[in-house]
Amino acid sequence: MTNEDKKIIPAASVNPEEMDKNGLGRRGFFRWITVGWIAFSAATGGFFTLIIRFLFPNVLFEPPQTFKAGFPNDYASNTVDTRYKKKFNVWMVRDEGSIFALSTVCTHLGCTPNWLGTENKFKCPCHGSGFRMTGINFEGPAPRPLERFKISIATDGKILVDKTKSFKWEKGEWEQSESFLKV
Amino acid sequence: MLQTFKDIIDILSVPTISFTFLTVAFPFIFPPSDWFEKVHRKLGIWRLWTKPGFYGGMIAITGFFVIGYFDPNFHITLTKADNFPIVLMVYSMFITIWWSMYQAYENDARLEKGLKPMEYNDPDDKVLVWPDLVYIEFIALILFMVFLIVWSILVAAPLEEPANPASTPNPSKAPWYFLGLQEMLVYFDPWIAGIVFPMFIIIGMMAIPYMDVNKKGDGYYSFKERRIGMFIFMYGWLVLWLFLIVIGTFFRGPNWNFFGPFEFWDPHKVVPLNNVNLSEYVWVKLLGQGMPANILLRESIGFLALVGYMGFLPILLAKTWLKNYFQEIGPVRYTFLMMFGLSMLALPIKMYMRWLFNLKYIIAIPEWFFNI
Amino acid sequence: MEKNKNKKSFLERMGESQVWKSIIRSGVPRSRRQRMQAVLGSVFLHLHPARLPKHAVKVGYTWCMGGLSFFLFVVLTITGILLMFYYRPTVEYAYTDIIDMAEQVPLGIMRELHRWGAHAMVLTVWLHMLRVFMTGSYKPPREFNWGVGVLLMTLTMFLSFTGYLLPWDQLAIWAITVGTNMARAHPFIGHEGPGASLLAIGDINLVHAGSDVRFALLGGRFVGEASLLRFYVLHCIGVPFIVMILMAVHFWRIRKDGGISGPL
Numbered sequence: 001m002t003n004e005d006k007k008i009i010p011a012a013s014v015n016p017e018e019m020d021k022n023g024l025g026r027r028g029f030f031r032w033i034t035v036g037w038i039a040f041s042a043a044t045g046g047f048f049t050l051i052i053r054f055l056f057p058n059v060l061f062e063p064p065q066t067f068k069a070g071f072p073n074d075y076a077s078n079t080v081d082t083r084y085k086k087k088f089n090v091w092m093v094r095d096e097g098s099i100f101a102l103s104t105v106c107t108h109l110g111c112t113p114n115w116l117g118t119e120n121k122f123k124c125p126c127h128g129s130g131f132r133m134t135g136i137n138f139e140g141p142a143p144r145p146l147e148r149f150k151i152s153i154a155t156d157g158k159i160l161v162d163k164t165k166s167f168k169w170e171k172g173e174w175e176q177s178e179s180f181l182k183v
Numbered sequence: 184m185l186q187t188f189k190d191i192i193d194i195l196s197v198p199t200i201s202f203t204f205l206t207v208a209f210p211f212i213f214p215p216s217d218w219f220e221k222v223h224r225k226l227g228i229w230r231l232w233t234k235p236g237f238y239g240g241m242i243a244i245t246g247f248f249v250i251g252y253f254d255p256n257f258h259i260t261l262t263k264a265d266n267f268p269i270v271l272m273v274y275s276m277f278i279t280i281w282w283s284m285y286q287a288y289e290n291d292a293r294l295e296k297g298l299k300p301m302e303y304n305d306p307d308d309k310v311l312v313w314p315d316l317v318y319i320e321f322i323a324l325i326l327f328m329v330f331l332i333v334w335s336i337l338v339a340a341p342l343e344e345p346a347n348p349a350s351t352p353n354p355s356k357a358p359w360y361f362l363g364l365q366e367m368l369v370y371f372d373p374w375i376a377g378i379v380f381p382m383f384i385i386i387g388m389m390a391i392p393y394m395d396v397n398k399k400g401d402g403y404y405s406f407k408e409r410r411i412g413m414f415i416f417m418y419g420w421l422v423l424w425l426f427l428i429v430i431g432t433f434f435r436g437p438n439w440n441f442f443g444p445f446e447f448w449d450p451h452k453v454v455p456l457n458n459v460n461l462s463e464y465v466w467v468k469l470l471g472q473g474m475p476a477n478i479l480l481r482e483s484i485g486f487l488a489l490v491g492y493m494g495f496l497p498i499l500l501a502k503t504w505l506k507n508y509f510q511e512i513g514p515v516r517y518t519f520l521m522m523f524g525l526s527m528l529a530l531p532i533k534m535y536m537r538w539l540f541n542l543k544y545i546i547a548i549p550e551w552f553f554n555i
Numbered sequence: 556m557e558k559n560k561n562k563k564s565f566l567e568r569m570g571e572s573q574v575w576k577s578i579i580r581s582g583v584p585r586s587r588r589q590r591m592q593a594v595l596g597s598v599f600l601h602l603h604p605a606r607l608p609k610h611a612v613k614v615g616y617t618w619c620m621g622g623l624s625f626f627l628f629v630v631l632t633i634t635g636i637l638l639m640f641y642y643r644p645t646v647e648y649a650y651t652d653i654i655d656m657a658e659q660v661p662l663g664i665m666r667e668l669h670r671w672g673a674h675a676m677v678l679t680v681w682l683h684m685l686r687v688f689m690t691g692s693y694k695p696p697r698e699f700n701w702g703v704g705v706l707l708m709t710l711t712m713f714l715s716f717t718g719y720l721l722p723w724d725q726l727a728i729w730a731i732t733v734g735t736n737m738a739r740a741h742p743f744i745g746h747e748g749p750g751a752s753l754l755a756i757g758d759i760n761l762v763h764a765g766s767d768v769r770f771a772l773l774g775g776r777f778v779g780e781a782s783l784l785r786f787y788v789l790h791c792i793g794v795p796f797i798v799m800i801l802m803a804v805h806f807w808r809i810r811k812d813g814g815i816s817g818p819l
Contacts, residue, residue: 039267055771062775086349104349109373110736111729112351119453125353126733127368128439128454140439140456141369170549223691265726268674272681277620279682283689286615302610303818309606313590314610316603323619324626331630331675335667339657345650346728348777358719360677360712365733377737388705391688392698400691402816409691416688447600553749554739 065163080115098180101149101161102135108142145169150178193443199538204424232284255446260433264341269359269432286404300403300417341554353437362431370533372554387523394520396512417528458543461485485546497521609632611815620683627676634669649723666735673715692816700808710798717790732778738769748762
């Protein structure tokens with residue numbers, strides 16, 4: 001009876017240590033299959049990471065992000081200048097004491113608002129967001145004010161707008177000296 | 184006379200009125216319980232799903248479009264090439280929903296008498312695919328292709344001015360099948376209306392067969408056996424999706440302002456939209472003090488409201504009103520059903536809060552791009 | 556007269572020819588058996604079973620919408636391939652190529668067929684979904700196939716959406732600008748989404764305008780040359796590839812889940 005029972009039990013489960021001498025025991029098998037699966041997952045994961053990385057090129061061929069926007073005296077106070085809107089997506093705004101470069105990209109979904117001079121506001125045609133001359137949002141779905149770009153005076157006295165750096169009101173960045181020009 | 188009629192339509196179609204009307208009328212059109220069913224029968228709304236109801240509906244829709252066609256303002260929107268699919272959509276949706284409800288009511292009556300639904304045939308009495316089905320498919324194909332060719336010859340595909348990144352057309356609309364989403368964007372932040380809700384719609388729709396444990400009504404038109412599921416789905420589909428598409432197409436004009444169908448699209452129409460966040464209501468208007476500097480403290484009311492709505496409300500419902508239902512479907516199904524159902528309901532709730540209190544955000548943390 | 560009786564008709568002779576038999580093994584489908592064999596022996600007709608319950612062939616039950624959606628997919632593939640002969644996906648040429656397609660190319664309604672067909676396909680897919688819901692056909696054992704169908708519906712709209720940009724007109728660019736800006740607000744992987752600012756090492760944001768999901772979609776920080784190419788590739792190859800795989804699953808599962816739904 002006991003002899004017969006022993007016969008039925010598979011050899012590998014009898015004594016793992018003993019099996020290791022001849023070949024792969026149960027413990028060794030699980031060790032190897034774990035290593036194998038980890039290696040496989042890592043390789044697959046790495047491959048898909050590379051695929052995702054493939055979507056992001058190293059060099060972008062986009063238009064230059066800095067431009068010169070005339071002299072400070074070109075702008076009358078309390079006006080919004082739209083002449084750089086088409087080419088550079090920037091409004092030059094001069095209020096009482098300063099000039100700043102306002103982004104024309106609506107903070108809601110990136111449409112280009114229109115400056116309505118009579119109503120003294122920017123109004124976005126896509127979802128109706130409204131912004132005051134300063135760029136502060138006051139109506140519609142826009143979650144935050146328009147962004148301002150870095151602005152400075154170049155060596156030739158002209159205004160230099162650098163679109164690579166933007167200033168957000170909600171982070172208190174409009175206080176920073178690079179975000180406006182004192183006039 | 185006609186002008187008065189148009190003025191009335193213009194007033195009635197304002198979303199605050201038309202949406203409210205649809206929402207209130209909806210349970211009487213697709214009654215989810217016995218009480219609504221009784222009113223539905225008493226008021227004769229069920230006649231909508233009979234043949235006279237079909238003719239009435241078709242005449243109403245056609246009349247609206249005919250009057251619109253001869254109206255100088257609505258003519259412009261209606262005859263835009265890209266809006267033709269919406270006209271098709273309105274007709275085809277009405278016809279198909281009428282047709283399925285018509286058959287559903289017939290089947291309901293049969294089932295009440297103990298008969299099998301009319302789709303039922305003896306399982307041994309089958310027809311051959313060749314030729315019985317293949318010919319039907321062939322004819323449908325040809326008719327549809329003829330329709331498509333005629334449509335293509337008559338209506339040129341729209342092509343506007345070349346792309347100009349500097350000037351946005353006013354109004355600027357998404358493709359018509361996404362106008363429901365664009366309408367949601369008026370009430371919710373992009374990450375909710377553009378990402379979370381679409382995800383929920385897709386996953387929620389895929390989850391329907393797993394949440395709907397009602398085994399009845401499988402494979403034939405019926406209403407009464409599955410009226411609650413039908414009611415929820417039809418409200419989402421008809422009111423929160425198709426109706427918003429119609430609004431977005433025909434009623435949204437320059438600056439995304441609302442315009443009645445017969446109203447002139449005046450780009451200078453001024454609609455005050457001064458929206459206030461919940462935190463401003465509480466801290467500034469109610470407590471009369473400044474906003475706290477700590478962001479989480481500032482928005483704590485909003486977080487409480489959100490947790491109460493998505494977290495405590497389901498638990499409360501499971502213990503009271505939906506007790507039996509909760510026991511029937513179990514906690515996992517119930518959690519998912521509540522998650523999708525309450526998110527769906529959040530849209531009309533937010534719409535009403537906007538209309539009634541000018542509420543902008545329940546939680547407003549623009550610093551983290553986290554607005555709800 | 557007798558001679559004529561023995562003479563086989565043209566159809567019969569054709570059905571016995573080696574060519575016919577090599578293609579359609581069952582001969583001219585006249586008898587019940589031959590008709591069933593015609594369906595079973597054809598790779599295309601084999602989408603269907605040989606026999607169906609009576610209600611399944613009624614237009615009043617199925618509205619033909621699933622079949623028409625598939626047919627429209629075929630029509631759109633064919634017209635799309637034809638359009639690709641004339642269309643160059645660059646900012647410089649895209650718009651003028653579209654105009655040429657209507658004015659310089661014979662049979663100038665090819666773009667109309669493609670565009671209206673695309674709109675019609677969105678409608679037929681919606682109606683198909685509605686029919687399946689109204690008849691409760693999503694219920695077990697067809698839950699999985701309903702899920703595949705929902706994905707197919709989403710992809711249909713996405714196909715239509717990617718095609719929207721290609722004419723490179725005002726309608727196109729602004730619809731895509733608005734549409735892809737939603738991706739900008741994607742939690743964590745969009746640079747203006749909640750949680751994106753948490754993914755940073757020190758002062759360096761990992762998720763910014765040049766590294767988020769919107770960039771992956773557009774190939775740039777705004778809708779331009781690279782976006783046009785990416786949408787073109789997605790529209791012509793990428794999404795149809797996924798759609799075809801899912802369609803195969805969808806059709807196969809109809810048969811495996813017990814054929815078309817119906818009352819038991």
